[in-house]
Each structure stands twice: as C-alpha cells, then as structure tokens.
Amino acid sequence: MSAVLEISGLQKTYRSRKRVRRALDGFDMVVEAGQVHGFLGPNGSGKTTTLRTLLGLIKPNGGRMSILGQEVPRHLPEVAGQVGAIVESPQFFGNFTARDTLSLLADAGGVRPERVMAVLELVGLRDRAKERVKTYSLGMKQRLAVASALLKEPKLLILDEPANGLDPGGIREMRTLMRDLAESGMTVVLSSHILGEIQLICDSVTIISAGRRVAAGSVSSVLAQHASTTVKVRLEPGVDMYAATELLRAAGAQVTLERDHFTVGNASNPAQITRILAERQVYVTELTPVAVDLESVFLELTGTAPVDGQNRQVDQSAPVPAAGGWGQ
Numbered sequence: 001m002s003a004v005l006e007i008s009g010l011q012k013t014y015r016s017r018k019r020v021r022r023a024l025d026g027f028d029m030v031v032e033a034g035q036v037h038g039f040l041g042p043n044g045s046g047k048t049t050t051l052r053t054l055l056g057l058i059k060p061n062g063g064r065m066s067i068l069g070q071e072v073p074r075h076l077p078e079v080a081g082q083v084g085a086i087v088e089s090p091q092f093f094g095n096f097t098a099r100d101t102l103s104l105l106a107d108a109g110g111v112r113p114e115r116v117m118a119v120l121e122l123v124g125l126r127d128r129a130k131e132r133v134k135t136y137s138l139g140m141k142q143r144l145a146v147a148s149a150l151l152k153e154p155k156l157l158i159l160d161e162p163a164n165g166l167d168p169g170g171i172r173e174m175r176t177l178m179r180d181l182a183e184s185g186m187t188v189v190l191s192s193h194i195l196g197e198i199q200l201i202c203d204s205v206t207i208i209s210a211g212r213r214v215a216a217g218s219v220s221s222v223l224a225q226h227a228s229t230t231v232k233v234r235l236e237p238g239v240d241m242y243a244a245t246e247l248l249r250a251a252g253a254q255v256t257l258e259r260d261h262f263t264v265g266n267a268s269n270p271a272q273i274t275r276i277l278a279e280r281q282v283y284v285t286e287l288t289p290v291a292v293d294l295e296s297v298f299l300e301l302t303g304t305a306p307v308d309g310q311n312r313q314v315d316q317s318a319p320v321p322a323a324g325g326w327g328q
C-alpha cells in the first residue's frame with residue numbers, strides 16, 4: 001500500500017489581539033490508497049484546521065504535508081485536480097437545477113460536460129437532476145455536494161461531516177456511496193462525530209485530541225489496542241447479588257452493580273469470578289466480555305488530553321499495563 005496523504009508534525013497557531021490558540025500541536029496522519037479513512041475528534045480538536053491547511057486554505061506554522069506523493073502546499077497546483085473536497089457546506093442557488101448547478105461548476109473547472117450526469121448517477125440523483133435544488137431534502141443537497149466534489153474524478157475525496165444533519169436513511173445512503181467510491185479505487189477521508197457510522201464504514205481511523213494524534217490505524221487494530229477486560233456477570237435468579245459482589249470486591253475485583261447484573265472491570269482472568277462465587281455455592285448463569293466499540297475508545301482517548309509541551313503523539317507513549325491479577 002502507498003500513502004495518498006501524509007501529514008507530519010503539523011503546527012497551527014491562531015493569533016488574535018486577545019489570545020493565542022494552538023489548534024494543531026505536531027499532528028501526524030497517514031492515509032493509505034483505496035481506504036475509507038475516518039478522521040475523528042471532539043469539537044475544537046483541530047479537524048477542520050487540518051483539512052483547511054491541507055487544502056491550502058490556511059497557512060501552517062510548521063510541519064510537512066504531502067498528497068499523492070507531492071509536497072503541499074508547494075505542489076498543490078499539480079495535485080489539486082486529483083483532490084475533491086467539501087470542507088464547508090457548499091451554498092447552491094435554490095432556483096438552479098442540480099444539472100445546471102453542476103454544469104456551471106464543470107464549465108468553470110474545465111471538466112467534460114458528460115461528467116455532470118455521470119456524477120449525478122453515482123450519487124443517485126440522476127432522476128431528480130432537472131428539479132430545482134430548493135426542492136431537495138438535506139440528504140439530497142449533501143449528495144449534490146459530494147457530486148460536485150466528484151466532477152474532477154478525484155483520486156482523493158475529503159469530506160468534512162458528510163452525514164451531518166442526515167436522518168438514518170440519509171446516513172445509510174451516504175455510507176453506501178462512500179463504500180462504492182472506495183471500491184472504485186478512490187481514497188476517501190471523512191470527518192464525523194457519528195462514531196457507530198465510522199466503525200461501519202471505515203477501514204482505518206485517526207483520532208485527534210487537542211491538536212495531537214491520540215490513535216491511528218485500522219479500525220480493528222485501534223479497537224484491539226483498547227480491548228476491554230470488563231465482563232458482564234449474571235447470577236441465578238433469587239441470589240443475593242450484593243453479597244456476591246462483596247465477595248469479589250474482597251478479592252480485589254472492580255465491581256459495578258447494575259439492575260439485574262454486575263460488571264467486573266479488571267477481569268483479565270474471568271475464571272476467578274466463577275471460582276470465587278462457586279466456592280460459596282453462588283452460580284453464574286452468564287459471563288460475557290463487554291465489547292469495546294469506537295465510541296468508548298474515542299471517549300477514553302479524548303477524555304485524556306495530551307500533556308502540554310510533549311513533542312510526541314500520544315499513541316506513541318508507553319502502553320499502560322492491563323489491569324488484573326486479583327483473586328490469585
């Protein structure tokens with residue numbers, strides 16, 4: 001695989017008369033060819049700043065960036081034709097049809113006119129191409145925006161919050177579209193706050209917090225690195241659950257009592273749970289690992305802000321040893 005997008009040590013500081021705000025603090029990101037890559041981070045973590053810097057819309061204070069092997073912003077004119085991007089919601093004239101809107105853009109960008117109906121077909125708007133944009137739903141407008149970014153047949157498509165404001169049906173359509181584009185060989189980078197969606201759609205992710213990378217890699221490897229040692233335990237009906245949890249707590253387990261079950265947070269050896277309880281004739285009817293998802297990893301990572309002044313990405317710091325070892 002080869003990197004379509006590489007960012008290394010990116011710095012951006014916004015300065016106004018009143019304050020200095022460091023939006024990017026040595027940020028790194030790599031996106032391999034043909035992937036759908038999720039770019040995740042809480043509000044204000046630096047996603048839009050990264051994308052705007054990459055597209056030459058704002059100037060960084062330091063760091064290196066390359067797109068399709070060309071250093072940017074120096075070589076942006078050479079690669080701009082191969083990058084489609086929607087970083088701010090595009091404004092369309094409501095009285096224009098989708099076809100007229102795209103024809104104007106194609107004309108201005110020196111794109112072959114045949115591309116207009118081709119991209120409308122790709123985003124599923126061909127049948128509605130002759131209707132005015134003001135009659136479109138939000139989801140259709142979002143798809144029209146994606147169509148406009150596809151006019152140039154880009155190798156890299158960058159979308160900031162493409163599913164923003166869409167209902168579940170619209171989100172599903174957008175997901176299918178992203179996957180279809182990746183299958184056609186395009187690399188797609190999308191930022192989103194809808195983490196369940198990112199988990200379904202993306203091959204790989206970068207998570208940013210306070211201007212630094214806090215995790216990166218394939219979705220499965222990011223999840224595996226944060227594999228949970230929490231298990232859910234259910235007991236036979238009628239058993240005193242509180243007394244059972246006290247037995248486990250006395251042995252060092254981190255127990256959280258729920259309405260009809262409890263969880264043990266540091267269960268690196270779940271057999272200890274069944275052994276300790278069975279010794280007191282308390283029997284377990286269910287013992288299941290609590291699955292980790294992207295949302296819990298995101299909350300865990302972005303809840304712990306990077307240490308100021310540390311010149312390294314947070315995901316390169318020494319791994320924290322897994323909790324466990326109680327009840328031996």
Ligand SMILES: Nc1ncnc2c1ncn2[C@@H]1O[C@H](COP(=O)(O)OP(=O)(O)OP(=O)(O)O)[C@@H](O)[C@H]1O
Pocket residue numbers: 014015021022023041042043044045046047048049050
């Ligand atoms: N033009 C600007 N002037 C000053 N500060 C700015 C400017 N643009 C962004 N910032 C600040 O830089 C930081 C990063 O903002 P950015 O918009 O990149 O975050 P984001 O991750 O895209 O957030 P969101 O998810 O809310 O869109 C924030 O603290 C923001 O207030």
